[in-house]
Amino acid sequence: MDDKPRLLDQMRDRIRLKHYSIRTERVYCEWVKRFIRFHHYRHPQEMGAPEVEAFLTDLAVRRDVSASTQNQALAALLFLYKEVLALNLPWLSDIVRAKKPQRLPVVLSIDEVRRVLDELDGELWLVCSLLYGTGMRLMEALRLRVKDVDFARHEILIRDGKGMKDRITMLPQRLEQPLRHHLAVVQAQHRVELAQGRGDVWLPFALARKYPNAPYEQGWQYVFPAAGLSVDPRSGAVRRHHLDEKRVQRNFKRAARGAGIVKQISPHTLRHCFATHLLEAGQDIRTVQELLGHADVKTTMIYTHVLNRGGLAVLSPLDR
Template identity: 55%
Template sequence: MKPVSYIAQSPRLLDQLREVLRYKHYSLRTEEAYVYWVKFFVRWHGRNGQVRHPRDMGAAEVQQFLSMLATQRNVSVSTHNQALSALLFLYREVLGVQLPWLDEVQRPTRPRRIPSVLTTAEVAALFGAMTGVELLLAKLLYGTGLRLNEGLRLRVKDVDFDRRVLVVREGKGGKDRVVMLPHTLHVALTAQMAQARALWEHDRQQHQPGVEVPDALAIKYPDLGQRWGWFWLFPAPRLSIDPRSRIERRHHLYEERLQRAIKLACAAAQIHKPVSVHTLRHSFATHLLQAGTDIRTVQELLGHSDVSTTMIYTHVLKVAAGGTASPLDALASLSP
């Protein structure tokens, strides 16, 4: 029997996959990734003109596909793991196949890399080369340690100026947490909220559908997405089609907008380190530890389940501090 309480009704495999993913409340990004890998898996094995259903394939086909990704396409460990997770989900949750070989498939070990971190001077130079809402969002991510999606998905009700905190809803792992609200951003955030209010009022006058709300709240409270408190803090300037409901509504700013702005700012500021949006989060944690903040506090602010994840930033500190003298310097001091 199928191991889940939900049985997909669609006849097509990919539609069945989507239905189970949505039933289990997986994110849209995960849904798109899993559909991509399952489609790739089927097409790769059908490259000789003999398309087979995954139910008719097994351990050998999965291992061949994963081996191809590692040896021919040289995918990263994270990409390899994502492909494996997609196939495991397909067999276990969609097809209801419980075979011993599923537990024997080995995941490649992800190497622990020391993240790239900016100095405070580099952060200032980066911000100096940015403007507009991208600058405000970048400052917010650096000042709070939020992930990009956590910052983009902030709603008006999540900003508490009186307590000086932001409430992060459904962060990574579906967890909520509270982070500090930098005092220096109060004026800019108030202005941003006023711009968001103007867009919200425009949408109400045009009788546009409300913003997306989680789970079944839209059914229980039909007008919830139209309320001011649930509106995005960083709304997109234009309406777009919701990829799941196909409803035209206002989404939050797109991720690529800040990513492009940071790339251009790094070039303008002549920062030659590898810098991404996530580098702001790495810099936030490292600079807090440099200032003497307890690692457990940093763990809570970052939303890490295990302190060992946060410990990577202590290795960054060892590299950044440069407190240990090189024996070459000692030798140089003895030279006449």
């Protein structure tokens, strides 16, 4: 009997070895399944560049997916061939990635941001205020741990951000007291759970095995814990995870409607507003780049295109 793990199990093991997120694991495995189904369940080892290109073409032509979705599918297949099947195939580097359209980010004015935030309350207001006040991505805010909020230095340490990079951003003074009050409630809830024999939290990189008591410590708890317990999809452990991002997204959309905002926005828009408003205030672009965690200043430069007036800040003849 062949004891070799199934292809998808090999895929999951390799993804976890590379410390990819659970979201990446799910998405990559789903693309591999769709690729195999598309070619009538042939094994990927029997296929090559023509089959990959046929699959990607079908996504673009028949299914009309976006360039980012097509590139995501390609990334999953490249991971399969390079990391899982360990095939040294020269055609991998010749696969053409779909070109993403160059779109400017949607940005709100300071007044519009305030109007949206005024429609929120409680922890949802605090999360969105942090996104605007610090430039964090939504998942960076939701994965924030108590120990990474430094009130003395007015700093927030963002760990394992995009690209698995750490960085530091400011803690807005206006949010210090609301955040202290929120953390006091979180700490009280944690003490109750400890008394009930629970209170542990997921830790990355096998830290729980190295430090068995760490999952129960206050410092490792999420700043924004979920309302209820859930099952860890990898270990099966029942514990309290962080706040669900979909809840934040739904309530933000509702708040935007309540504020009368007709632009297509999401919580990530607050990160765009953070960068644009800092540049409008005269902040150095290199500093903004560091706060956002961009590897290349060219990525940050996109916000210079949405500063002040439209049309490259040229005064219209109608306004003369």
